[in-house]
Amino acid sequence: MMPTTAKYPPPAVMGSESIMSKKAHGTSSMPVQENLRWKCDRDVADRICNYNRHYAEFSGYYRTLPEFLNEANDTPATDEMTFYDSNTGKPLFYAPRGRTMDEFLRESRNHGWPSFRDQEVNWDFVRILPNGETVSVDGTHLGHNLPDGKGSRYCINLVCIAGRPMDEPKEC
Template sequence: MSAAQKYPAPAVMGPESIMSKKAHGTSATPVQENLRWKVDQEVADRICNFNRHYAEYSGYFQNVPEFMNQTNDTPADKEITFYDSNTGKPLFYAPRGRTMEQFIKESRNHGWPSFRDDEVEWKNVRLLENGETVSVDGTHLGHNLPDGKGSRYCINLVCVAGNPTN
């Protein structure tokens, strides 16, 4: 089965070369200083730039009070934008097509923030053939672990805690 058959549209497939060695691991630069939600910068840099298979520990996001407070304080008609911890480019928007309660429940059930296809900014995100989910700039984000509802992108909070760069 080809990757395109395994991960149907709208997933945008990317070549393995996205994750080639660059100036700072798989990225051109280290993670930003002062990442959102006070996530650990050292952990973020290691997972984003010097890692292809591992993740922050399961449930990490639940132990980040600033993030959990933001999810609780986000009005029902609003969403949170998640930015690349290296570049500040938008990567995910949640919740989209569901409630914040549904987003958090699914994320808790799987241990990592879990996004669906409609919540992905495909201009900046690619899916590799092995299911690794990465930014177009070489930031390791997490993995696609499809379930009965379709693609489910389990993403490290430390990799999407960047500040927007405008």
């Protein structure tokens, strides 16, 4: 838990515990999408997104997915990647924003999970609970806010943000 004397501001948008109340599918009204991006493991994603409040995919999981690393490395310096809720397809994070892709990947590698900063969070759909748990407004567990000397840092499970956009057609 963040001490009250922190030298950096609290997360931009806090949420209440009620977001994670029991719904039709764990903490969400639906299971994860059938065809997650980057060939993420759907069973792991469903367990972490919807039936979990504390655990995570293993450290470095995102680095075992060549499809993700290729997309990140192929993203032009002037562009950013959009990360979507694995349940709903809503856009949750944009990276890199305010830094380079190399800086985003280096920080993620140093911490073991994709690591986002406040300016990379879509606050329309992401909330931080008082204990630091980072969730979607629809009840998807995403990860945790683990502040450091630069401010809030959101360590997020890639399986929870590997959804396809809401309006993207489903593959057969």
